[in-house]
Every structure is written in C-alpha cells, then in structure tokens.
Amino acid sequence: MDLKLREEDLAFQREVREFIDRHWPEEVRKARRNVGRFEETKGEAPEVRRFIDALNERGWAVPNWPAEWGGTDWTPTEKYIWDKETARAECPQLSAFGARMLAPVLYTWGTAQQKERFLPLIREQKMIWCQGYSEPGAGSDLAALATRAVRDGDEFVVNGTKIWTTGAHVADWMFCLVRTGTEGKKQEGISFLLIDMTTPGITVNPIHLLGGIHSVNEVELADVRVPVANLVGEENKGWTYAKGLLTHERTGIAGVARSEVMLARMKDIARETGVDGGSLWDDAEFRRKVHALEIDLEALAMTELRVLSQVEQGGAPGPESSILKIRGTELSQALQTLQIDVFGYYGLAYPDQTLIDNEGPVGHPYGLTAMQAMLYGRASTIFGGSNEIQKNIISKAVLGL
Amino acid sequence: MDFSLSDEQSLLKDSVERFVQNDYDFDKRRKVMAEEDGFSRKNWQQFAELGWLAIPFSEEDGGFGGGAIELMLLMEQIGRGLIVEPYLPTVVLAGGFLRRAGSAAQKEQYLSGIIDGSKLSAFAFAEPQGRFNLADLTTTAKAKGDGYVLSGHKAVVLGGPSADFLVVSARTSGDQRDADGISLFLVDAGAKGLSRRDYPTVDGLRASEVMLENVEVGKDALIGAEGKALPLIEEVIDDAILAVGCEAVGAMEVLYKATVEYSKQRVQFGQPIGKFQVLQHRMVDMFMEYEQSKSLMFMAAMRLDEGYNDAAKKAISGFKVQVGKSGRFVGQQAVQLHGGMGMTEELSVGHYFKRLTMIDTLFGNVDFHLKRYGSFD
16 A cells, blocks of 8 residues: 555656646636636637647547547546646636536447537537536426426427526537436436527526526526437436436545645635734634644545545445545535635625726635635535435445435 | 555455454453453464564564554454454554664563563553643653663553553653653563552553652663654654554444444334434444545555655644544444443443544544644644
C-alpha cells in the first residue's frame, strides 16, 4: 500500500499541467474568478470556446468515453489526475448534461445513427443538452412521472410538464423520460426520448432561484411531435437506461478537488480579513472550524482514492462509493456556509448584476461569488437524488435493510 | 498509488482474523479477563509463536521488519476482537523505543524478551498535572554517581500491573514544560523505591499509578541521548495513536454491522425495527463514519510508512480526530439502537462502546488533536 504516484503518472501530471497553463493560463483564471453567474446564456465566453477547442484538438475533451468516440483510454489514476488538475485550475468543463449524462446512454444503448449524429456535437460542445426528468409530481419519486408519449405513426406525441430543467432556456435538445406504458410497475413503461427544443409545442418558463440565478426552468410540452428515430433503446426500458447512468462516474460526484480549492482560498481570505487588530486566521475558534472541515475533506478524498484503486484493479466500486455524493455535498455546503461567515457584514450584500456592472462589487471581490455559491449550493443535496434518497439506497443496497 | 496488500500482509491479516474468529469470541474474552492478570498468558505465548510480537522489529533484532501497514492490519483485528492482551504497551510503546533508540545491550536484555513473549512492559509517560502534554513532566531524574535517581508520580500507566519493566519519561534538566531536558529510562518493575497502585480501566484493561521514590538506575538504563527524548516520545506515541485508531476502526466495523443485524431481528410494532426509516438513516450514518475513519486510517498508515515528518504527524492527528468523533458516534448510536439491551454488560455492544470511548481520550482527544493538526498549517 502506498500513496505515491508512479513515475509515468507524474510524467502525465506534468503534461496535463503544461496543457492547462498554455490554454487556461493564470490571468484567465484570475479574471474569471470573481465573476458572478446570474444567467446561463447561449454560447460561451471566447476564452471558454478556445479552451474547449484546445481540448478537442488534443483529444482530451471526453476522457471517460470509449476511444472510438473520442475517449482517451486513460487509466483511472490518469483520469483522477486530470480531474484534480483541471479542478485546481478552475478550468471550464463540457456541459455535464451532454458529455457526462446523456453520452454514456447514447454510446451504450443508442442506435448507430444516434451516435453518429449526436456524439461528435456533444464532444465539441456544439450542441447543448438539458435533462427532462423531474416533474411537478415526480421529484424524489421520479418513476411517478406522468408526461405521456403516445405513438402516432412514425412519431410520438408528447404531453406534460417537466420542472427544474437546468439550462432548458439555452439548450438545443432535451433528453427526456416519458411514460409510454401504464401496465405493471411504474418503473416499467418509461421511455427515453431525445427532443429538439425548437419543436413546436415547447414552452420554457424561467424559474428564478435563490441568489438571483436563472438556471432552471419549467418546460411545458403540448402535442410535441418527436420522430420515433429519437427513441433511445427499447420502448418502455427508459428507466433501466436512466438508472445505468447513475452508476457512471461515481467518483467525480464528491467534488473533492473543488472543495479543496474553496478551502485553500478561504484560508487566504481569512488571513487578509482583519479582526480585532489581527486577522481572522489568528482566531483559534475559526481555525478549528476550518481544520475540522479539512479533516472531513481528507477522509473523503481518501475514500475516493479507495474507490479509484478498486476500479483500477478491474473490480467494481465497493460500498464506500455510495457515500461520496452524500458526504461530498454536505461538505461543500459546510464550506460555502463558513465562507459567508468570513465576509462578516459584507456576506449579506445581495448580488445584483446591474449594480455590479455599473459600480463594481460591494465589499470583498470574492464576497459576491461566495454568497451565490452558498445559495445555489443548497441544491446539491437535493438534485441527483436527494441525500435522503441516497441514504435509502445505501440502507437497502449496502446494509441490506 | 496502490491500495492492495502484499501476500505477506494478507497472510498476517488472515492469521489475526482467524484467531479472533476461532479463539476470541465474547465468552472466551470474558474468561480471559477474569484471570489474575486480566488477560491470558497462554494467548500471549501464542502471539509469540504466531510471530505477532516480532512484527515491528528489524530482522537484525530478530523481527520481521514490518511497518505501519502491518501494524494497522494487526491492530484493526485486535479492535474487532476487543483483545485485552497488552500488545500496545509492550510491543508498540516499549518496543517502539527499544527498536529505535535502544543500545545493543538494551536490545539484548529487553527486546529479545518482548519478541519471545517472556517480558511484558509499559510506558510510564503521563502525569497527574500534564493532561495530554508529553513534555509536562515533574518526575525528575538526577545524576548520581554513575547513574540516576528517579522521583515522581506517573499516571494511568496502561499495562503497568503486569509489566516486567517500564519505560519512564523524566526530566533531567529544564523547567516543567520545556521541550528540552526530557530523558527516557528503563526501570525494572521490582526496583527499590518503585510502588504501584493497580486498577482496572473502564474498557477492561489494567493500569497503574506508579510512584517513584528515589529509584536508582544505572547509566545503562538511559535510552538514547540525555535530555533529547521528546521527539522520540512523540514519534512512538504517534505509532500508538495509529495502533489505537486502527483498533477503533475494527471496533466500529463490528458495531455498525451488529446493529444492522440486531435491527433485522428485533421486532416492534409488528415489524423488524430495521424497517423504520429513521433507524435506517442512523445506521447509514454509522456506516459512513466507519468508512471515513477507515479512509483516514489508510492515509495515516501510508504517510507513516513514507517517513516520519510533518505530513505524517498531521495525518496521524487528523486520523485521531476522525476516530474520536466517529467512534463516539458509532458507539453511542449502537447502544441507542440496541435499546435496553445495549445498556447491559451481557451484550458485547456496550464493551465496544466503552473501548471506543477510552480510545478517544488515549494519547489526546479530539480537541487536542484538532489543535495539533492545525499547528502544521
């Protein structure tokens, strides 16, 4: 047992760092660090576009995909190094809905034509996707979804309402769970459809979240006609595909590297923040809180490495993989909350975009993104299967209860 | 990066696991604890025959040259079986000093006895006023003739009652809490002027208050350099922290699994209590605490094997914080979920809980190690 990276892994790490320094240099990171995020807009900043193009040129855009569709064939350790280095440098990522969530379903169960048509566009981020899962009546109980898709010749006619649809207002397409059957268990009779967002009958209504961010929406589907060719896999088997997707990429879910970045930055800010003639970092009570979280984070990072090493040896992830989402999100929320404390009164300033555009941020330049991160971060224990649902899953699958 | 065990390591793990399973169930443990010493000398001889007492020592010293990973594997199983035989005081603590700083003569006289099972030992370091500060010493060792005279009160010396010899920390110079001026001495249990008050600890071990009144030792009793022992003490104590932390991880595994099993059997309101969601989530929390502790256990052991430096010390303190917190939680919740039965001496659950509570305090509790962890920042 040892924690050392092998020589070839260290060489790979150097290669990755060089790539990042060239295509996502420190000046760019710094300039983007304090920019608030209020509205997801179509198209990306030119520096982001350049980075994504560089990824594609280098063949590193979608490391986890099969090689024939542009994957890298990296070992789990190499993937881990990549995730860690890109998080540390706060590199832009491909939109997760296409690259991390839909793509595995497509390359596993999609038709040849679907793969040819969509995978390259996702890889190059030239087609943005959103995920049509939750409904007003189907949140944690996702299988209770009621959006109907009725076959009419070569088309499905879709009617229903999707909610909490992140990025629906900027997406070109939506992958969507719809009900095609009502026989048997509610998990049966669900199908996986790909829907062009420009199809007549789709209305996207914005939902404004805490922190002033417009990222989620309600999507109404009224007699939306979807070609049968856009059905993924077999009719009524969509639940299996959606569930299969959940077992992909468990390790990234903990967000360890992001939390490490946040923790390190918080220490820096605390050192610069004055309290009683000294700095906040001189306050032993504050430091203890930070260090308690740091220990939790180290434990989580090691848990992730344990999972990684099992996968590297060709095994399936052990039961400890199931805690990554719960602990990772709890921890990032705790860090986000503590970060607000750091700013004292200025932590209370409401991040108003117009004001900032005209007069600059109020208080500490990081203060704005800290409050936004805290408010938006509350969603992390809700989405992707709430943490309570995760505990139900562990209780059943791991403890056998 | 590699988390797999070597063949030798797997063999060691299996051998201790088998012993716990076949020879150390809860009833056998109860009988062992009722013996005069509070443990079984027969078991101790078996440990010697199985080679466990030789694990951390170099091949030159007659050992197997095991490191932190080997210690981890052994102690985790010791924790699962709640083994009361004095491995920690004899092999990890006293043996830890001898193997690092013992002279050839000292190794000859004491270490060989540890390895063959004929000698037991203990480390007398704590003092009534010192709490967890290893340097807070009022016990003195004054030079006299060709040797030293030791006087003072050493507190809660684990394994003291059965020790054939003690390793004693004492001040040869400096003020009460100075880092400099601390020395280590080998003192025979029967030395003139040494007296003990023996008592059981809450988790079924034995300890002593050791009074030293003008105990004379020769110059050859000094371990390492005079006045320079504190870094060595810190290093050996960090080994001991790894050891008890691994015990805690083993104990937590037993407890969370026993609680899950119990919740499947115990019927109330017409169904097994494990069907209640509030209890399910509690048990998931116990499972997660165990897994997080296990992760930091791996990290602490691997860091120690990389070398004894600040990164290793930080990892040890982080691990101790985690097992302190998690051990209390898992122990307390195991009692809670077992209900009235969890409160009884009859069930093993309470005994694991007591051991975990003890481990939180041993060698510095959560507060102490959180502060130490932060001192490396």
